[in-house]
Amino acid sequence: MLKISNKLVDMSLDKAGNLSESRVVSISNALKSLGEVERFTILKAFYLALVKRVQSRVMRLESVLEVNAHIQETLKKLISKSRPVEKVVNVINPNLLGGIRIKVDDLVFDTSLRTKIDGLERRQ
Amino acid sequence: MNDILNQIQAEILDLKQTSSKQNVGSVVEVGDGIARVDGLSEVGLSEMIEFPNHIFGIALNLEQYSVGAVILGDFRNIREGDEVKTTGKILSVPVGGGLVGRVVDALGNPIDAKGPIKAEATYPVERKASGVISRQSVNQPLQTGIKALDSMIPIGRGQRELIIGDRNTGKTTIALDTIINQEDVVCIYVAIGQKASKIAQIVAKLEEKGAMDHTIVVVASASDSATMQYIAPYAGTAIGEYFMDQGKDALIVYDDLSKHAWAYRQLSLLLRRPSGREAYPGDVFYLHSRLLERAAKLSKDFGGGSMTALPIIETQAGDVSAYIPTNVISITDGQIYLESDLFYSGVRPAINVGLSVSRVGSSAQTKAMKQVAGKLRLDLAQFRELAAFAQFSSDLDASTKDQIERGKRITEILKQVAYNPLPLAQQIVILWAVTQGYLDSIPVEKIKDFEESFIRNIKLNHKELLSQVAEKKELDEALTQKLEKIVVEESRGYSS
Numbered sequence: 010m011l012k013i014s015n016k017l018v019d020m021s022l023d024k025a026g027n028l029s030e031s032r033v034v035s036i037s038n039a040l041k042s043l044g045e046v047e048r049f050t051i052l053k054a055f056y057l058a059l060v061k062r063v064q065s066r067v068m069r070l071e072s073v074l075e076v077n078a079h080i081q082e083t084l085k086k087l088i089s090k091s092r093p094v095e096k097v098v099n100v101i102n103p104n105l106l107g108g109i110r111i112k113v114d115d116l117v118f119d120t121s122l123r124t125k126i127d128g129l130e131r132r133q
Numbered sequence: 134m135n136d137i138l139n140q141i142q143a144e145i146l147d148l149k150q151t152s153s154k155q156n157v158g159s160v161v162e163v164g165d166g167i168a169r170v171d172g173l174s175e176v177g178l179s180e181m182i183e184f185p186n187h188i189f190g191i192a193l194n195l196e197q198y199s200v201g202a203v204i205l206g207d208f209r210n211i212r213e214g215d216e217v218k219t220t221g222k223i224l225s226v227p228v229g230g231g232l233v234g235r236v237v238d239a240l241g242n243p244i245d246a247k248g249p250i251k252a253e254a255t256y257p258v259e260r261k262a263s264g265v266i267s268r269q270s271v272n273q274p275l276q277t278g279i280k281a282l283d284s285m286i287p288i289g290r291g292q293r294e295l296i297i298g299d300r301n302t303g304k305t306t307i308a309l310d311t312i313i314n315q316e317d318v319v320c321i322y323v324a325i326g327q328k329a330s331k332i333a334q335i336v337a338k339l340e341e342k343g344a345m346d347h348t349i350v351v352v353a354s355a356s357d358s359a360t361m362q363y364i365a366p367y368a369g370t371a372i373g374e375y376f377m378d379q380g381k382d383a384l385i386v387y388d389d390l391s392k393h394a395w396a397y398r399q400l401s402l403l404l405r406r407p408s409g410r411e412a413y414p415g416d417v418f419y420l421h422s423r424l425l426e427r428a429a430k431l432s433k434d435f436g437g438g439s440m441t442a443l444p445i446i447e448t449q450a451g452d453v454s455a456y457i458p459t460n461v462i463s464i465t466d467g468q469i470y471l472e473s474d475l476f477y478s479g480v481r482p483a484i485n486v487g488l489s490v491s492r493v494g495s496s497a498q499t500k501a502m503k504q505v506a507g508k509l510r511l512d513l514a515q516f517r518e519l520a521a522f523a524q525f526s527s528d529l530d531a532s533t534k535d536q537i538e539r540g541k542r543i544t545e546i547l548k549q550v551a552y553n554p555l556p557l558a559q560q561i562v563i564l565w566a567v568t569q570g571y572l573d574s575i576p577v578e579k580i581k582d583f584e585e586s587f588i589r590n591i592k593l594n595h596k597e598l599l600s601q602v603a604e605k606k607e608l609d610e611a612l613t614q615k616l617e618k619i620v621v622e623e624s625r626g627y628s629s
Contacts, residue, residue: 011197057198112157115172117218120152129144 013051014058021059027095028063065114066095071102071121072109088113156219160184161199163211166358167403170200170217179259181220184211191224191360194404201404203360205240226368228375229253233319236336236350239365241372244352245336256371258364262426269432271466274497275384275441278314278554279307279482281547284506284564285513286469286489289497290318290382291430291439295461297446297453298471302483304445306551307469308386309335311443313344314554318441319376320348321385323369326362326392329354342552359403362396370427373440377429380436385428389445390421394457411456418460425464467491481548486513499606501561508568509543516540535573542572545580558602559588562616565608571620574628583627590623 017036023029040052068088070076076084081097088094092113102110107122158172168190176182176192182202183189188210194201204211205224226241229252236245243250271289288294288311296304312320322339324332332352339345349372353365366387373383387393394417401414409415421444428442444465446458451473453462462468467490476483498506515536523529523537546567549555563584566572575583591599598615602608608616 061198115157115174117155117157118152119155124153 010050010054011058014054017051017055018058018062028059033059066093067113068094068097069112070097070099070109071105071112072099073101073103073105073107075099075101076109084109084111088118092116158182158200158217160211160213160215160217163204163208163213165403166204166208166360167400168202168204168208168211168217170202171198173200173217173219176200176219179223181222181224183218183220185215186210189220189224190217193400194406203363203400203404204358205360205364208358223257223259224364225255225257226371227252227254228256228372232349232372233347234345234349236352239351239353239357239361239368241368254375256375258367258371259423260371260374260427262423263429263431263435267431267435268429271430271493271497273382273430273439274494274499274502275311275318275382276314276554276557277307277311278556278560279310280549280555280560280564281482281484281486282307282469283557283560284502285486285510286467286484286491287494287498287502287506288441288443288491289430289494290441291428292467292491292493292497293425293428293442293444293465294491294494295444295446295465295468296471297448297458297462297468298483299448299451299473302471302473302476303481303551304447304471305335305388307471307482308388308443308445309338309344310552310554312339312348312384312386313342313552315344315347315384318347318382318384319373320344321351321369321373321383322348323351323353323366323385323387325353325365325387325389326355326396327388329356338552359396359399362393363400366390366393366424370424370440374427377431377438377440378436380431380438382438383440385440385442387424387442387444389447390461391447391457394420413456417457418464421457421461422464425461466493479548480544481551484547486510487517499557501602501606501608502557502564504608505561505564505568509564512536512539512568513543516543538577539567539570539573541577542575542580543567545577546572546584548581555588556599556603558599559591561602561608562591562599563588565613565616566620569617569620571617571624575624576627579627583624587620587623591619595619 021028021032021036040048040055043051068085070081070084076099081099085094085097088111094113105121105123108120110121111118156173156175158170160168161171162169173182178192178195180192181189182192188204188206190202190204192200192202227250231251231253235243235247235250238244271291273290275288275290277283277288282288296307298304312322332354336350339348351365351369353361369385373385376383394413397417397420398413402408402412406414425442425444428440430439431437444461446461448458449455470485470488471483472485475485516539519533519537520540546563572580572583601612
């Protein structure tokens with residue numbers, strides 16, 4: 010099922026590698042014509058894989074103050090070397106106290122003061 | 134106050150501008166001590182994962198998009214959407230001499246209000262058992278102090294001997310007697326799924342008998358989560374392995390593995406693993422085999438330490454052919470089978486000698502015990518056969534009657550009060566007396582009185598004889614002649 014859903018996700022991408030809405034709709038319509046059991050299973054796996062793919066390419070940038078576009082772009086380029094990034098979302102999180110925290114898919118790069126203080130607390 | 138501020142300032146100045154890279158996931162579902170976590174694509178099987186508020190869990194199910202994990206702390210503090218991190222570590226427990234005399238939980242945290250524990254190291258709870266090269270065969274006895282066991286079902290250091298029987302047949306008592314009888318062996322008692330009141334009684338009994346000086350109690354009571362009950366025997370084993378690696382002898386009691394299997398079944402069903410016979414998961418055999426395989430007698434090149442395992446299994450209505458009992462019987466090196474009928478007829482310990490067996494212990498038995506045990510076993514086997522036959526016939530020949538009478542006296546001698554283990558030398562002299570027929574003239578109802586006064590007499594007036602038996606570990610002619618004289622003299626007052 011994993012192979013099938015990943016293949017369907019690949020088919021949903023255009024030549025530039027971006028997700029194509031029209032392709033997703035046509036694949037979904039094709040899957041809807043399957044039998045009731047197969048339709049439910051494959052559609053669920055397809056949508057899950059699709060959500061996973063979209064989320065995996067969003068870079069969530071947490072910071073105490075807003076990060077300017079130039080730094081965002083620099084960070085995006087840096088992260089893109091190891092993980093493909095399509096979109097950057099800057100989230101203001103005063104709890105960090107300082108530094109930044111970048112989350113892409115299930116990887117977190119953390120330079121925040123909050124994490125360092127938590128580490129100190131644990132050492133006591 | 135200034136010191137604290139200075140320390141904090143120093144710590145802050147010492148902070149480095151580094152970033153950490155971590156694999157994370159988010160909680161999708163939580164309940165009953167189980168969490169389903171989305172993400173964590175790099176987590177390993179049995180790896181510890183960290184939830185918020187310093188709560189840890191273990192990744193047990195690695196699936197396509199999610200991870201099934203058991204939670205080690207209070208799962209009610211975990212919310213859907215909470216971030217979960219991998220730690221790259223396997224669950225470990227503190228080990229070392231500082232644990233001796235303490236009562237700890239399944240994670241090695243003290244629960245006896247005696248302050249923090251000074252651990253010498255940490256050992257992973259799951260560890261591969263010693264290999265073939267590092268082991269040697271069992272060659273040293275582990276004295277239980279129970280006459281019936283040390284004579285007929287001997288246990289060797291490094292052996293795995295199952296104690297099996299219905300509820301209230303004296304399984305825990307045998308294990309406790311064995312712990313009380315130890316001097317140079319570090320004992321670990323692992324309580325799994327038991328009532329806290331019963332555990333408190335056990336600890337009090339061990340303290341009363343002075344056995345806590347060499348004992349560690351690992352507790353996962355009935356009120357603890359199934360996860361803790363699942364981990365407890367592995368944690369206890371890790372603690373025991375430390376002493377074994379130090380070249381010492383350890384004894385570990387798992388009380389009991391039936392409840393351990395129940396806890397694992399609960400976890401497996403909640404993790405939605407496919408269930409098999411009696412709803413246990415497919416790997417329930419491996420659950421116990423990998424645990425008991427860690428008991429070993431190490432070769433001299435590896436320190437010569439040992440870890441003896443006494444797992445306990447509770448049967449339902451004497452059914453030893455149920456799933457878990459048959460599994461553990463096949464894993465262990467023998468079993469001590471306890472029967473309700475024997476228990477209620479006054480035979481305590483209620484050991485069914487016919488169904489009990491020790492597969493490797495006899496090679497570790499002392500020569501003196503072998504001298505008396507061979508005849509004892511034979512006499513008792515003949516008695517069992519004839520006793521059944523004699524129930525239907527009143528007209529018996531003299532030799533049959535003699536054998537039955539001898540059997541009755543042996544059975545009386547093998548009865549033993551709980552928490553009163555007998556030193557080896559005392560066991561040998563009394564068993565020698567009964568197997569040589571010196572007690573045949575004493576009425577059965579007076580046998581216990583005779584035994585008591587005989588042991589008292591020998592302890593008071595013939596100490597050197599006991600120490601000779603203990604030293605030589607053999608009954609030579611000179612010793613038997615001395616013994617004969619004492620027994621004949623003592624039995625005069627009791628003969629009918």
